[in-house]
Amino acid sequence: MEHFCCISKKMLFFVVLILIIWSHLINVIEGRAHYHKKKGATTPVYAPVPSSSSPNPIVRSDPYPSPTRDEPCIFDVTSYGAVGDGSTDDTAAFQAAWKAACAVDSGVVFVPSSGKFMIRSTIFSGPCKPGLVLQVNGVIMPPDGPDCWPDSDSKKQWLVFYRLDGFTLNGTGTIEGNGNQWWDLPCKPHRGPHGSTLPGPCDSPAMIRFFLSNNIELSGLRIQNSPQFHIKFDGCNGVLIDKIQINSPQCSPNTDGIHVENTQNVGIYNSMIANGDDCISIGPGCSNVDIQGVVCDHSHGISIGSLGVHNSRSCVSNITVRGALIKNSDNGVRIKTWQGGSGSVSDISFQDIQMENTTNSIIIDQYYCLTKECRNQTSAVYLSGVSYKNIKGTYNNVRSAPIHFACSDSVPCTNITMSEVELLPAQGELVDDPFCWNAYGIQETLTIPPIDCLQEGMPLELEETAVGC
Numbered sequence: 460m461e462h463f464c465c466i467s468k469k470m471l472f473f474v475v476l477i478l479i480i481w482s483h484l485i486n487v488i489e490g491r492a493h494y495h496k497k498k499g500a501t502t503p504v505y506a507p508v509p510s511s512s513s514p515n516p517i518v519r520s521d522p523y524p525s526p527t528r529d530e531p532c533i534f535d536v537t538s539y540g541a542v543g544d545g546s547t548d549d550t551a552a553f554q555a556a557w558k559a560a561c562a563v564d565s566g567v568v569f570v571p572s573s574g575k576f577m578i579r580s581t582i583f584s585g586p587c588k589p590g591l592v593l594q595v596n597g598v599i600m601p602p603d604g605p606d607c608w609p610d611s612d613s614k615k616q617w618l619v620f621y622r623l624d625g626f627t628l629n630g631t632g633t634i635e636g637n638g639n640q641w642w643d644l645p646c647k648p649h650r651g652p653h654g655s656t657l658p659g660p661c662d663s664p665a666m667i668r669f670f671l672s673n674n675i676e677l678s679g680l681r682i683q684n685s686p687q688f689h690i691k692f693d694g695c696n697g698v699l700i701d702k703i704q705i706n707s708p709q710c711s712p713n714t715d716g717i718h719v720e721n722t723q724n725v726g727i728y729n730s731m732i733a734n735g736d737d738c739i740s741i742g743p744g745c746s747n748v749d750i751q752g753v754v755c756d757h758s759h760g761i762s763i764g765s766l767g768v769h770n771s772r773s774c775v776s777n778i779t780v781r782g783a784l785i786k787n788s789d790n791g792v793r794i795k796t797w798q799g800g801s802g803s804v805s806d807i808s809f810q811d812i813q814m815e816n817t818t819n820s821i822i823i824d825q826y827y828c829l830t831k832e833c834r835n836q837t838s839a840v841y842l843s844g845v846s847y848k849n850i851k852g853t854y855n856n857v858r859s860a861p862i863h864f865a866c867s868d869s870v871p872c873t874n875i876t877m878s879e880v881e882l883l884p885a886q887g888e889l890v891d892d893p894f895c896w897n898a899y900g901i902q903e904t905l906t907i908p909p910i911d912c913l914q915e916g917m918p919l920e921l922e923e924t925a926v927g928c
């Protein structure tokens with residue numbers, strides 16, 4: 460097995476120097492530069508990150524390296540035994556490449572564009588040296604469906620990135636989820652005999668999961684056909700997602716595009732998401748989330764929530780969604796909470812959003828319930844400071860109004876601001892039947908359709924029990 464050695468230009472210079480001295484001395488000086496290479500090798504091999512057109516690392520032998528910049532160290536999975544024929548189990552090779560790259564500064568685990576690599580459910584864990592990159596130019600995919608999934612493997616997750624700091628997942632390739640057979644399990648909605656839904660357990664793996672990790676970058680990749688959520692962040696701080704594509708059919712159940720929870724300081728930019736559930740969902744414990752330049756197609760829109768399930772306390776604040784296009788979608792921008800929760804949602808801004816053929820374009824639902832058997836409770840997550848500005852376009856449901864504010868009975872929503880909100884029917888007549896319950900706020904401009912039911916000012920009886928976070 461060939462290894463690429465990891466050596467900076469500075470170190471290379473040092474090695475060459477030692478070799479020269481060594482060749483002139485009788486006493487053997489022990490090489491102090493440690494690089495992973497066969498004994499007897501004299502030329503260290505290092506390479507820049509290859510482009511997609513040159514899938515394999517270029518071996519350079521520049522004897523006069525510039526001492527200013529460290530070159531990344533490439534760990535090509537095929538050098539660790541990965542086959543990439545679409546059926547051989549390449550898990551061990553990926554793990555070995557990961558382990559080697561993790562141990563050096565700025566290590567790059569490289570997946571060449573020539574291969575389709577099948578790997579099983581795997582935890583890529585840290586801590587690792589800073590600057591670690593997993594660059595996928597080829598295709599990575601899991602075993603094809605539940606029947607091929609080894610019993611010993613977790614059915615809840617596939618690729619897990621754990622305890623990393625300063626990690627990048629990027630490339631020009633595809634992460635394929637092979638979700639078809641999972642979506643058709645008889646326990647999935649309406650997939651049982653005669654359109655029934657058989658009882659669970661119905662575990663299906665989330666495709667990419669980042670857990671307890673900080674300063675994560677994700678860019679360039681195409682991520683598709685997840686058995687369940689595509690990308691999930693939990694307990695992370697510092698996430699940058701740029702120019703990714705997520706693609707799954709409209710009828711694929713629970714295939715949320717990007718889900719974040721207990722995660723702070725998130726930027727999601729310039730990405731296209733087409734899927735069968737929430738385009739982006741923001742769960743409990745998130746703050747400082749900035750979403751810009753995202754297109755959501757045939758999804759369930761951009762959601763905050765669901766929050767407060769099983770009487771839990773949820774805190775979400777400072778979320779901005781700007782410059783989005785949401786089309787052919789069940790919901791546009793949504794906030795959903797269960798009855799009985801506590802905590803708060805505050806400082807939320809939805810701005811410059813184009814809606815095309817969405818159903819519930821703007822919706823707050825504080826009665827979120829999957830079974831239709833949820834009791835009303837006195838406690839609720841407190842919503843305040845939600846602004847909708849310059850939201851325009853079309854809605855497709857002639858039966859319900861495109862703006863729907865169903866706030867909790869006991870805890871009203873306050874400080875909702877509407878400005879330049881204009882929603883017209885994709886076809887047919889304007890649905891002039893707004894719905895608000897216990898919703899307070901102001902309209903800075905005339906809203907279309909009009910929502911006269913939004914109450915001005917603050918509720919008199921806003922109770923002390925509406926605890927913030």
Ligand SMILES: *[C@@H]1O[C@H](CO)[C@@H](O)[C@H](O)[C@H]1NC(C)=O
Nearest residue numbers: 508592594627629630631679
């Ligand atoms: C992946 O990220 C690394 C580290 O930021 C960067 O050097 C490299 O150019 C990126 N590659 C691609 C294809 O985006």
Ligand SMILES: *[C@@H]1O[C@H](CO)[C@@H](O)[C@H](O)[C@H]1NC(C)=O
Nearest residue numbers: 724725746747748749777779
């Ligand atoms: C809100 O979040 C943004 C990042 O999206 C951050 O730059 C800003 O400082 C945050 N504001 C507050 C008040 O924390």
Ligand SMILES: *[C@@H]1O[C@H](CO)[C@@H](O)[C@H](O)[C@H]1NC(C)=O
Nearest residue numbers: 757786787788789816818855
């Ligand atoms: C409108 O969106 C729905 C999904 O909500 C989709 O089924 C329908 O095909 C879309 N209509 C058009 C004209 O694209």
Ligand SMILES: *[C@@H]1O[C@H](CO)[C@@H](O)[C@H](O)[C@H]1NC(C)=O
Nearest residue numbers: 826832833834835867868896
């Ligand atoms: C809960 O309260 C809402 C608003 O008052 C009401 O419309 C709904 O019927 C109630 N649901 C139950 C299950 O009591």
Ligand SMILES: *[C@@H]1O[C@H](CO)[C@@H](O)[C@H](O)[C@H]1NC(C)=O
Nearest residue numbers: 806807843844845846874876
């Ligand atoms: C109302 O919400 C906006 C954000 O939408 C915020 O800037 C403002 O401070 C809030 N006002 C009150 C009185 O809480």
